[in-house]
Amino acid sequence: MPELLQRGSGPIVHRDQLTSRELTVLKLIATGLTNGEVAGRLVVSRRTIDAHLRSIYSKLGVASRTGATRHAVEHGLP
Numbered sequence: 001m002p003e004l005l006q007r008g009s010g011p012i013v014h015r016d017q018l019t020s021r022e023l024t025v026l027k028l029i030a031t032g033l034t035n036g037e038v039a040g041r042l043v044v045s046r047r048t049i050d051a052h053l054r055s056i057y058s059k060l061g062v063a064s065r066t067g068a069t070r071h072a073v074e075h076g077l078p
Contacts, residue, residue: 017059018056018059018060021042021052022052022055022056022059023077024042025038025042025049025052025053025056026056026068026072026077027072027077028041028042029053029065029068029069029072030068030069030072030073030077035049035050035053053065053068056068
């Protein structure tokens with residue numbers, strides 16, 4: 001059974017709905033790194049990180065980096 005990520009009264013997101021790269025980006029963002037720092041660590045462009053974040057926000061039902069970080073912290077991702 002897939003592990004669930006639940007966000008308050010919002011949607012329930014299956015951990016497997018985030019790609020492994022999205023999970024990596026989310027974890028790094030939640031530690032306080034900037035998009036540029038995450039891009040450098042993953043050896044990709046900042047635009048690639050921006051695209052991953054848009055996808056993460058959509059899948060988690062959040063509208064901001066703060067919301068995504070809160071979600072990650074609440075679920076023990078960082």
